[in-house]
Amino acid sequence: MGVTLQKANTGQNPIAGQHPKTGRFLMSRLRHAMTVGEQDLLESLIYKTQTLQGEHILIERGDFCDFSTMLIEGYMLRTIRDGDDEQIVGLQVPGDFVDMHAFALKRLDHDLVVIGEANVGYVRHEDLKRVLQDQPHLARLFWFSTLLDASIHREWIMKSNQLRAAGRVAHLLTEIWYRLRMVGLGNSKGFDTPLTQIHLANICGMSTIHMSRSLRDLREGGAAEFNRGRITILDGDKLIALGKFDPAYLYGEGGLEVGDALNIDASESLPLS
Template identity: 40%
Template sequence: MMRRVETRFGGLRKLSGVYGPDGSGLSGSGKSSIASKGILDNTWFQSAKVAKSWFKLSPSRRTIPPPFAGSSAVSGETWPVRTRNTAPIVIDDVRRRVSNVLFSRRLDATSRHRMIESHFARIRARHALSTEEESAIRDAMGPSRAFDAHHTFIEAGTPLNVSVLLVEGIAGRYKDLSDGRRQITELHVPGDFADLHSFTLKQLDHNLISLTPCRVVLFPHSNLTELTERYPRIGRLYWFATNLDAAIHREWVLSMGRRTAIARTAHLFCELQVRLSLVGRAEADGFDFKLSQVDLSECLGLTDVHVNRSLRRLREAGLMTFRGGRVTLHDLDGLREVAEFDPSYLYLAPHPL
């Protein structure tokens, strides 16, 4: 297939004739200056060396449009080029490839380090954490994954060799019945290990779902083994984390077994305000919360109609408003009084480990 291409890569010699992806048809310095740099056949900038050279050029010389029929923007001449049937690369694609070649590893390392800052904030809210321990935890990190909302990313009974650290979004543990009714047994916020207990269990008896768009970091169990053997105190910190999960479970059982609908609704929002504030995601007057009322009903063991009624009563009492994915707390003390909320089960001032 024949195409014509314009170029503004002014530092390269103009060629004449027809040539292929391997540089056939080229001769002399023209072939070495273009074919050897991987610019033919839509394979521009596949090496860091070429990318660095490209960035050294002036902006007017490094703008390369996609292949199309037309004249050269520099000389007004047309050059025939033989290419495969591949989609043309637009300038944004070129820039993206260049960035990937040069900076992807550095940016990935930086973003990965920042990713788990919420995890460190969660730990520091209760215990001291040394720089060496932070570095060791970062070194144990595996790849990250992103999930759309309402995606079950771990199913009960699946063999597991990684544990999942939530860094963005809201996730939940749930179990369901054969008729499809579902009970969410705990919510996870950024900084939480959603399934640290899988480190010893190697599978779960419940499912894990992303209730909003989520990003997680995987920690291979082999890395966790090495981490906790080299740093026994980190092992104790993570043991504390699983005990804290159990304490939250017990409080949820009490809510669903004994609290009224309005009290258990108020209690959930009081708990979330504390847990999200520890990782910088909430203030005293509110926080973002993208769950639907149906999701809330599955957390609270109520119908969505009953949840709607409870939210209306809390709003009419001037305590809180839940609208448009945002919880606004008008009277936090009053809300805690309705919920009989005692944050001691969150162990905000534990003994040193």
């Protein structure tokens, strides 16, 4: 896992990562909660983008950061190393801020790892700081993005304790599927991913052999199919049932809503989906 950052796209115009459907540079998870002006502002803060390849650490535990990173295309992992083994403790998909933490913490407690091909954008903390002070609504959204990560962590903890192997895998696949679809990626048939069975096994806390067994169960049960870089959803309802998946924890539209604490208006509150 070498750490070699190649500069890319600097000085170029337009920069990479523009979304094919929306024409927007950011296909942000938070877009529906932002005004167009805020979207423009946020995009303007990105001073550099990079296309990264392969499996390597982008930001290492303990690094001091004066910038934050947004994942524009591809996947990234949060990992914690402890002695020999490396545990995946989080997964990021396009549109996620991957290290907004680094803005409120001096240092990160975990690594951020690139897998497959990814495109990332960087925002300087000094610029973020200014926006945070001037735009309380955006500030709250940034905070929200870190709370969303925590909510996902909690769900992983719950599902890991509640379900057996095949159920855990079903839940994970469903989560990724949902999260991708929330930012306009994948479709009802499935999605592409650079995740290998080794990654999936690590995330689900089981051996690769058992992951293979569990994927076979899902395949033979007619729920989902895994093939090198491609997840095919055979029966979405079946998969959701196996993983007892309830998307409320992802705070999508219609579910638990983003708060408005910095500008409270109780009349805005929505019922639970």
